[in-house]
Amino acid sequence: MIQELADRAVVGGVADEPDRPVVVFDHVSLAFDDKVILKDVSFTLLSGRTKIILGASGAGKSITLKILLGLLKPDSGAVWVNGQRTDELAEEDMMEVRANLGMVFQEGALFDSLTVRENVGYRLYEETDMPLDDVDRRVEEVLGFVGLAEFAERMPSALSGGQRRRVAIARAMAAKPQILLYDEATTGLDPMTAMTVDDEIIKLRDIEEVSSILVTHQLRDAFYIATHAAVRQGNGDVRIVPADREKERESEFLMLRDGLIIFEGDAETLRRSKDEYLKTFLS
C-alpha cells in the first residue's frame, strides 16, 4: 500500500496532498459548427474526491470528458489537470498529462485486434519501460480486481457487454492513474454486475485514493457510489459500507443542461432540491 502510494507519487510528479485541485474547468465552452454543446462550464475536482456528472442524452457529458483528456480542444476557457494548463498543449505534450488519466469509454473502446491481456496492459507494454514480467503481474492483478482473471487470453469479441465494460475499467486503472474518468461504466448492465462495477469504483477511490469523474444516467448507481465507502478491515479484506455524512459530502453531483451547469452539490442536497427539472430527472 505504501509502495503503491509512492509509485503513484512518482508517476504524478507530486505527492498526493488532500484537497489539491486535480482537475479545473474554467469557463469552458465548445460548439460544433453552430450547435453549442457547452456554453460556460466551470467546476473543480479535488484530489481523492468524486464528481458525478448527470444530464440528459446529448447534454455534453462525454464531450466534457473528452475535453479533459485533450481529445477535443475547447473553443474558449481553460482546463487544468494536476496544476498544468492543458487546453493549449500540443498533442505530444498532452501525452505526459494523459499518463495520470485513465478513461473508461462509453462503449468500452477495447482494441478488438488485441487479447484482453494486451488490452489491459496496453499502456504498460507499449508506452513504458516496465519489464514484461512486472506488466504481466500487474495485468493479472487488475484482472483479478474486476473478477476476470481467467479471461486474459480471450479476444474482446468473445466477451459479454458487462465483461467488456469491466475489461475497460481494468485497462483504465492498469497504469495506476491518479484520476479516473468513467463514461457510463454501468449503463446496460444487470443490477448485480452494475453493483460489482460500482464497488470497484468505490474501492479505487477509497483504497487506491484515485480521484474520479463519473458520467452516468443510472441514478441508482450514482447514489450508491456517493453514499458508500470502502474500508480495509483488520484481516486485509476490503468491505463496502454505508458512508457517514462527512464522507458523503466528498462526492458531488453536477447536472448539465443546455450547455450549463444547473446544479452542483452533494447527494443530500440533490435529493432535497425543489427544482422542477431536477425532480423530473430524479423521479
Next chain:
Amino acid sequence: MIALIEDWLKRASLDVQEYVRLLGATARGMVTQPIYRHDIIEQFDAIGVASLTVVLLTGFFTGAVLALQSGLTLDQFGARPVVGRLVSASMIKELGPVLTGLMLSGRVGSGIAAELGSMVVTDQISALRALGTDPIRKLVVPRVLAGVLMAPVLTVVSDFVGIVGGWIVARYQLQVATGLYWSSIWQALYMQDIWMGLIKPFVLGFVIVTIACHVGLRTTGGTQGVGKSTTEAVVAGSVGVIAVDFFVTRVLISLMY
C-alpha cells in the same frame, strides 16, 4: 449552384490539407521515436504475404492472355517468335505495376480503410490517444512502410509469373520453342524498363496506403460511415493508381529515355 460548387471546393481543399498533414505526420513518425516494430512486422505480413495469392493469380492469367492476344496480332506480320518480348515488356513496364496496384487497392486499401474507420467510430482511436499512443505512429506508419516496400516485391512476383504464364501459352498453344521465347525476352530487356517497373510500384504503394489511411481516419457516421469509407478508399485508390501511373510514366520517360 455556385454555392454548391463553392461548398464542394472548400471541402475538397480541406480534405487535401488534411491529407498533406497526414503525410507530414507520417514522415515525422518514420524518423523519430517511438517506433512500433511489432506492428511494422505484422503489417508486412498482412499487406505483403497475404496479398501473394491474388497477385500470383492475376499476374499469371494476365501474362497468359497477353501471349494469346499478341500471338494473333503477331501472326499477321509473321513475327510470332517475338511474343516473349511483347509479353515481358508489357508486364514489366505497365501491367505488372498497375494490376498489382489495382489488386492492392482492392485488397489492402479496403482493409485499411475498414479497419481504421471502425476504430474511429468505436472510439478506439480516442482510446489509443488516451493511453498515450499517437495513432499515426502506431497505425499509419507501419502500413505505409509495408505498402511502399511490399508493392515492388509483389510487382516483381507478378511480372515473373506473368512471363511464365506467357511462356506456357507460347509453348503449348502458339508452338513457340521455349529457347526462342526466353531469348527474345533477354534480348529486349532494357535497363530503363526494369527501372521503370521498379520505381512505379513504390509510388503506387505509397498512394494506395496513404489514401486508405486518410479516408479511414476521417470516417464519421457509425457503421454506415465505415462502409462509405471503404468504398471511397477503393475508388480513390484505383483512380489514383491509374492516374499516378500515367504521371510517373511521363516523368520517367523524360528522365531516362
